[in-house]
Amino acid sequence: MGNLPTVPPAPSRTAGETSGDAVPAGPDVIRPRHVTPTRIDALAARIAEATGSAPEIHGDPTVAVTGACLRAQDIVAGELFAALPGANVHGADFAAVALECGAAAVLTDPDGVTRPAIARAGVPVLVHPQAREALGPASSLIFGDPTRRLAVLGVTGTSGKTTTSYLLEAALAAAGATTGLIGTVETRMRGRHVPSAFTTPEAPDLQALFAAMVEEGITHTAMEVSSHALSQARVGGTTFAVGAFTNLSAEHLDYHHTMEGYFEAKALLFDGRASAHVVCVDDTWGHRLATRADAVTVSATGQPADWTATGVHAHRDGTQTFHAQGPDGLDLPVTLRLPGAFNVANALVALACGAAAGLDPARLAAGFAQVQVPGRMQRVDVGQPFLAVVDYAHKPAAVEALLTTLRAQGTGRVLTVLGCGGDRDREKRPVMGALAAELSDLVWITDDNPRTEDPAAIRAAMLDGARTSDAARAKVTEQGDRRTAIRAAIAAARPGDVVVVAGKGHEPGQKVGAEVLPFSDVDEVHAALRSTMTDQSIPEDPA
Ligand SMILES: CC(=O)N[C@H]1[C@@H](OP(=O)(O)OP(=O)(O)OC[C@H]2O[C@@H](n3ccc(=O)[nH]c3=O)[C@H](O)[C@@H]2O)O[C@H](CO)[C@@H](O)[C@@H]1O[C@H](C)C(=O)N[C@@H](C)C(=O)N[C@H](CCC(=O)O)C(=O)O
Ligand SMILES: Nc1ncnc2c1ncn2[C@@H]1O[C@H](COP(=O)(O)OP(=O)(O)OP(=O)(O)O)[C@@H](O)[C@H]1O
Numbered sequence: 115m116g117n118l119p120t121v122p123p124a125p126s127r128t129a130g131e132t133s134g135d136a137v138p139a140g141p142d143v144i145r146p147r148h149v150t151p152t153r154i155d156a157l158a159a160r161i162a163e164a165t166g167s168a169p170e171i172h173g174d175p176t177v178a179v180t181g182a183c184l185r186a187q188d189i190v191a192g193e194l195f196a197a198l199p200g201a202n203v204h205g206a207d208f209a210a211v212a213l214e215c216g217a218a219a220v221l222t223d224p225d226g227v228t229r230p231a232i233a234r235a236g237v238p239v240l241v242h243p244q245a246r247e248a249l250g251p252a253s254s255l256i257f258g259d260p261t262r263r264l265a266v267l268g269v270t271g272t273s274g275k276t277t278t279s280y281l282l283e284a285a286l287a288a289a290g291a292t293t294g295l296i297g298t299v300e301t302r303m304r305g306r307h308v309p310s311a312f313t314t315p316e317a318p319d320l321q322a323l324f325a326a327m328v329e330e331g332i333t334h335t336a337m338e339v340s341s342h343a344l345s346q347a348r349v350g351g352t353t354f355a356v357g358a359f360t361n362l363s364a365e366h367l368d369y370h371h372t373m374e375g376y377f378e379a380k381a382l383l384f385d386g387r388a389s390a391h392v393v394c395v396d397d398t399w400g401h402r403l404a405t406r407a408d409a410v411t412v413s414a415t416g417q418p419a420d421w422t423a424t425g426v427h428a429h430r431d432g433t434q435t436f437h438a439q440g441p442d443g444l445d446l447p448v449t450l451r452l453p454g455a456f457n458v459a460n461a462l463v464a465l466a467c468g469a470a471a472g473l474d475p476a477r478l479a480a481g482f483a484q485v486q487v488p489g490r491m492q493r494v495d496v497g498q499p500f501l502a503v504v505d506y507a508h509k510p511a512a513v514e515a516l517l518t519t520l521r522a523q524g525t526g527r528v529l530t531v532l533g534c535g536g537d538r539d540r541e542k543r544p545v546m547g548a549l550a551a552e553l554s555d556l557v558w559i560t561d562d563n564p565r566t567e568d569p570a571a572i573r574a575a576m577l578d579g580a581r582t583s584d585a586a587r588a589k590v591t592e593q594g595d596r597r598t599a600i601r602a603a604i605a606a607a608r609p610g611d612v613v614v615v616a617g618k619g620h621e622p623g624q625k626v627g628a629e630v631l632p633f634s635d636v637d638e639v640h641a642a643l644r645s646t647m648t649d650q651s652i653p654e655d656p657a
């Protein structure tokens with residue numbers, strides 16, 4: 115696996131750097147330089163057209179807005195404040211803050227309009243029963259309907275969105291497009307890299323970003339579309355050139371409650387908002403989706419599909435070569451620098467997306483060879499005689515895919531450092547603990563963004579899964595302190611082993627309570643490797 119990516123860590127931020135904070139993230143929103151003011155009556159007409167019901171207008175309909183935002187504190191003068199009901203609070207309760215920041219108008223729901231801060235607002239108020247659904251189309255109009263001039267290729271699915279989006283961005287560029295990227299790690303365009311607050315931004319931030327991309331001459335954007343975004347209508351008002359589905363497995367059941375509910379959220383990307391669909395049919399959910407959406411199909415596991423892979427050769431150095439077989443007898447050689455059968459699927463999805471957008475498949479396929487993804491199968495190498503890998507696997511299917519891949523590639527043992535996030539799906543914890551114990555030789559159960567939960571209780575749930583699994587084979591150690599766990603794993607490694615630190619990937623911080631403590635798995639693995647090479651005082655292998 116000598117060629118596993120050794121990319122530098124993503125640019126760091128100190129707060130609100132990934133999705134998942136109780137406090138609104140306050141992201142670095144990329145805004146267009148020019149926005150033509152939009153009148154309230156025009157917004158009302160757009161909302162009526164998009165939702166089928168007209169909003170009430172309280173106040174002067176000729177007032178115009180020059181942007182929109184749903185975080186009161188982040189309002190820029192002249193913008194529309196979207197005061198939405200939330201799981202914790204009603205945004206209308208923050209209207210005074212928004213007005214102080216210069217909000218020129220408010221969009222809210224019938225509950226919000228009764229709140230005192232809105233009643234005293236003194237600016238026009240649009241009232242709609244589905245204010246969240248209204249916000250996407252309104253934001254699109256405010257920012258000049260940017261996706262009419264930008265081909266957006268959206269990727270959804272439980273695993274592989276980030277990886278597929280990076281592959282797609284590279285393929286699009288190789289086929290001659292001027293590209294952008296929107297996703298979990300960062301937003302990229304024209305050499306700018308802005309760390310992300312969300313995998314999929316809120317509707318006004320997203321439309322502003324699309325408008326900025328149009329201004330910059332971006333022609334095609336590869337974009338991750340999360341299930342949260344689909345169910346919260348963050349992509350309302352977005353026209354997709356292509357919508358793609360990678361796979362579905364248990365995750366986010368705290369939010370979607372059932373797999374059916376989770377699937378239906380993902381399926382929203384295929385409800386007519388995309389001009390073309392690409393679906394990987396390697397799981398039963400993909401099969402189901404492909405039968406109800408008119409889709410180009412993809413399979414990396416030998417299912418009948420429009421795009422398949424033949425002659426897959428996983429090389430010892432971590433690269434893979436194969437032939438992508440496409441419609442009309444297309445046969446394209448592909449080289450990937452990402453190991454794992456799942457990355458063949460990701461690449462096929464990316465290829466099918468680019469082709470569905472009308473780009474030349476041979477040029478698309480040639481774009482994959484150098485792609486590396488921050489924190490996904492990222493190798494950390496200081497010349498040690500074993501492999502050290504940082505990966506973002508933080509759900510059962512990803513842990514299984516990751517460890518199965520690494521078992522097949524290493525010559526020695528697999529040493530795994532893994533935790534589970536707090537304030538997230540609890541059901542996955544014992545499953546991830548069990549999988550780690552089944553597919554590794556040594557495991558350190560540690561902390562991964564405990565957020566507001568008791569970290570020991572999260573570890574206990576994982577340990578419970580590890581201890582009760584009949585197939586468990588690893589020696590499992592509990593070590594809450596992630597740095598110590600990483601150091602112990604590195605110190606225990608022997609030549610030919612694989613050490614994998616999973617779950618945080620590119621993340622630059624550990625979320626403990628309301629704080630984000632700077633922490634980078636890549637930096638920690640580097641530091642541990644350097645000190646093992648020079649300092650023999652590191653704790654002994656617990657095995
Ligand atoms: C479950 C979820 O996605 N919740 C998001 C949602 O929260 P909510 O609607 O319940 O909001 P709330 O906190 O009750 O607040 C209500 C309203 O008041 C506003 N408000 C609130 C407080 C304040 O001080 N000022 C203010 O203006 C908020 O902007 C909001 O509009 O809207 C908020 C405002 O944008 C988000 O901060 C919040 O993200 C939370 C923190 C989160 O953790 N989201 C994650 C799970 C997420 O979206 N992840 C996906 C990726 C998942 C994956 O695939 O792995 C993503 O796309 O990033
Ligand atoms: N197609 C796939 N099937 C199963 N596991 C995958 C697949 N692609 C990637 N993985 C695993 O899942 C992890 C996360 O991958 P990636 O970041 O590309 O997915 P994602 O869908 O963007 O995840 P998230 O929703 O958390 O941002 C990887 O680090 C890898 O371990």
Ligand SMILES: N[C@H](CCC[C@H](N)C(=O)O)C(=O)O
Nearest residue numbers: 133134508535562563617618
């Ligand atoms: N987008 C995911 C990232 C999870 C990453 C993992 N490190 C964790 O904190 O659980 C979420 O917010 O659920």
Ligand SMILES: [Mg+2]
Nearest residue numbers: 275276298338
């Ligand atoms: Mg992602």
